[in-house]
Amino acid sequence: MEHLKKSSGLPALDPNKALAELCRRRFYRFFLEMWETIEAAELVPNWHIEYICDELQDVYERWARGESQDDVLINVPPGSTKSTIVTQLFPAWLWVKDRSARIISSSYAADLATAHAVKTRDCLKSEKFQALFGKDYVKFKDDTDGKTHYKNDAKGERFVTSTGGRVTGMHGDFILIDDPLNPEQATSDTDLKKATRFVSRTLATRKTDKKRSVTIMVMQRLHEADPAGEWRKKKLLRYICLPGELSKDVHPAELKDRYIDGLLDVRRLPREALEKLQTDLGSYGYAGQIQQRPAPEDGGIWKRWFIAIPDNAFPTPDQLEDYGSDWDTAYTEAQKNDASAYCTSGAIRLKEGRKIFIDKIGHAKKEFPQLIRFMKLLPAPHYVEAKASGKSAKQTLVSNGIPAIEVQVVGGDKIARTKMATPPVEAGLVFIRQSLVDMLYDDPEQGLLAFPNGLHDDLNDAIVQAIQRHTQPQKEWF
Numbered sequence: 460m461e462h463l464k465k466s467s468g469l470p471a472l473d474p475n476k477a478l479a480e481l482c483r484r485r486f487y488r489f490f491l492e493m494w495e496t497i498e499a500a501e502l503v504p505n506w507h508i509e510y511i512c513d514e515l516q517d518v519y520e521r522w523a524r525g526e527s528q529d530d531v532l533i534n535v536p537p538g539s540t541k542s543t544i545v546t547q548l549f550p551a552w553l554w555v556k557d558r559s560a561r562i563i564s565s566s567y568a569a570d571l572a573t574a575h576a577v578k579t580r581d582c583l584k585s586e587k588f589q590a591l592f593g594k595d596y597v598k599f600k601d602d603t604d605g606k607t608h609y610k611n612d613a614k615g616e617r618f619v620t621s622t623g624g625r626v627t628g629m630h631g632d633f634i635l636i637d638d639p640l641n642p643e644q645a646t647s648d649t650d651l652k653k654a655t656r657f658v659s660r661t662l663a664t665r666k667t668d669k670k671r672s673v674t675i676m677v678m679q680r681l682h683e684a685d686p687a688g689e690w691r692k693k694k695l696l697r698y699i700c701l702p703g704e705l706s707k708d709v710h711p712a713e714l715k716d717r718y719i720d721g722l723l724d725v726r727r728l729p730r731e732a733l734e735k736l737q738t739d740l741g742s743y744g745y746a747g748q749i750q751q752r753p754a755p756e757d758g759g760i761w762k763r764w765f766i767a768i769p770d771n772a773f774p775t776p777d778q779l780e781d782y783g784s785d786w787d788t789a790y791t792e793a794q795k796n797d798a799s800a801y802c803t804s805g806a807i808r809l810k811e812g813r814k815i816f817i818d819k820i821g822h823a824k825k826e827f828p829q830l831i832r833f834m835k836l837l838p839a840p841h842y843v844e845a846k847a848s849g850k851s852a853k854q855t856l857v858s859n860g861i862p863a864i865e866v867q868v869v870g871g872d873k874i875a876r877t878k879m880a881t882p883p884v885e886a887g888l889v890f891i892r893q894s895l896v897d898m899l900y901d902d903p904e905q906g907l908l909a910f911p912n913g914l915h916d917d918l919n920d921a922i923v924q925a926i927q928r929h930t931q932p933q934k935e936w937f
Contacts (some may be wrong), residue, residue: 477718480589482555486519487512488543489552496585497547497578504723506717507701509538513844514699515549518673519556527670532678532690534700538727545677546575546637550617554597556611556849563631563665567640567654573606575637576619580609600619618740622657630667636676642744645681645912646873658686659693680751683914688753703728703736703749706756743912758908760877763900765817766883767893774816776838777803784819785842785866787917788830788852798822799830800905800917802925804839815883815929817891820898822905822918831859842928844868844920867925869931874911875918880926889926902920 483488487509494502511533521528535541546564565570582588583597603610607619620626622639640656644650659824666672674803678687690696705721719725719860723734727751737745746755757763776782782805790795803819818838825833833840834856844851845865856863870876883889891899900908905918913919 474933475591480861482552482591486549488517488550488554490548492591493548493551493582493585493588494543496582498543503726505725505726507535508712509545510717510764511535511541511699512549513929514697515545515675516913518675521611522671522673525671528673529695529697530690531676531697532687533675534680534687535677536701536703536723536728536749536751537679538872538915539701540725541677542575544580545675546635547578548582548804550576550635551588555614558597558615559613561614561618561619561630561632562635563618563620563626563629563633563662563668564635564637565620565622565624565639565657565662567622567644569607569619569624572619572621572637575914576609576617577606579617579683580606614776622654626661626665626791629686630665630672632667632672634665634674635663636674637679638678639686640678641675641903642679642681642748645685645747651682651684655684655686655689659689659871662838677826680753681746681747683753683909685753688914691838698812700751702751703733706750706752706850709749712875715751740754740768747912753925754909756908758900759912760874760881760910761900761907763908764887765791765889765896765899766887767889767896768816768890769893773818773890773892774807776805777819778807779816779818780808780813781806781929782818783840783842784834784837785921785928786834788843788923789824789917797906797914798824798917799833801834801837801922802918802921804925804929806929812886812888813929815889815926816893817889817899817922817925819892820918820922821893822902822915831856834861840864842866842893843923844924866924866928868890868927871929873916873920873923875908876923876927880923883926883930 478492490512518528518531518783533541550562553562565576565577598612599612600610600612610616618629636658640654642652644654662674676686680687682688697708700708701723702708703723705715705718709715722728722730733749736749740748742755742759746752784801784803786799786801791816800822802817804817806813806815826828839862841856841861842861843856843863843865845867846852853863853865868876868888870879900906904914906913910916911917
């Protein structure tokens with residue numbers, strides 16, 4: 460072969476140049492080659508890695524052509540190499556393709572976001588990268604070559620921030636968001652709102668070109684109101700969802716055919732590992748972090764325990780004791796973004812205990828005058844929670860013509876009270892009209908199966924109060 464090359468007069472093939480060209484042409488090939496520059500462990504390949512790499516390459520190519528495009532949301536389990544793909548090696552490949560690209564990257568913690576950016580820089584400065592593309596292909600500016608902010612001599616730039624952090628004055632062609640909050644933060648309303656606000660308001664204004672620039676967010680689902688949930692409600696997206704186990708949530712749907720034995724990745728997340736994770740994470744943690752659902756599909760605290768009765772066979776109000784409407788009202792300034800929810804119910808006394816019948820449920824966001832008119836249309840009396848501070852809810856409602864009774868809700872916080880309310884339901888003592896079942900379980904804002912990770916818990920609170928009212932001794936009331 461060498462003799463033929465010499466006799467033909469053709470120059471010997473430079474393997475580095477050939478490999479560099481392959482890496483330029485395809486991000487997935489670059490990912491495979493550059494893995495060793497930032498990771499000590501051997502790469503465990505799987506189809507989802509190639510798929511995500513190809514999707515990101517398409518995002519770049521649309522940007523390079525100057526086309527407008529939707530932002531990208533990727534929901535995958537932890538341990539799926541998502542950060543290495545999206546936040547570490549994709550930015551390096553962007554500079555292979557266009558050294559002028561400006562990148563902003565963010566994570567829930569500053570040290571984590573910094574670590575991602577440092578790995579990108581390690582790749583670009585590695586011997587292998589320089590052997591393929593040339594020592595000065597990406598030349599860092601001496602005066603801006605830090606861990607959280609670096610530039611090259613072609614006006615390319617990488618700036619690092621974290622949820623709630625500084626980003627004023629910075630703009631990016633590509634904004635990369637890698638886990639804007641962690642599982643612990645998702646249990647805090649304050650942290651949850653902070654992350655959602657930072658993603659949807661702060662970073663959304665940092666695009667270099669509102670038409671051409673693109674935001675890519677990769678995260679695990681943790682709550683209905685997490686940044687991914689808010690994006691899905693409000694934005695047109697290129698959406699990729701890859702649960703650890705095959706489910707209806709796989710998106711695009713054709714990717715279901717790539718699952719093997721019902722698993723996303725039989726080597727990283729085999730069945731035994733998933734079973735252990737179910738134990739370690741609990742039902743809600745597993746649903747969010749592995750299955751990319753904010754709550755278990757079959758419910759967490761609540762299950763499908765309520766017994767449905769056909770509407771034409773449901774008891775009439777005159778057949779029920781203690782018939783009335785329990786409320787979780789929102790009519791103060793502090794609650795202006797909440798809904799008022801109600802549960803109209805009564806009971807039948809039996810030897811084995813009371814059977815509770817839920818006749819009506821609902822929720823609506825209404826200003827105070829409209830709420831009063833609405834309450835007058837529903838069965839009285841109206842039961843409202845007694846609260847320690849501020850003007851009495853009963854007094855306020857009675858003065859506006861609403862027959863109201865204050866009840867003392869017991870049992871600690873919302874989750875504790877809800878758990879106390881589940882035994883009679885699980886025991887088959889709580890019934891509901893058939894026509895209300897879908898709203899009860901799966902209402903997109905108030906469905907019980909998503910509690911406590913749903914968008915709102917007003918209906919949950921009203922139903923818990925109703926069950927307590929029918930089961931707690933009268934001395935607990937006033």
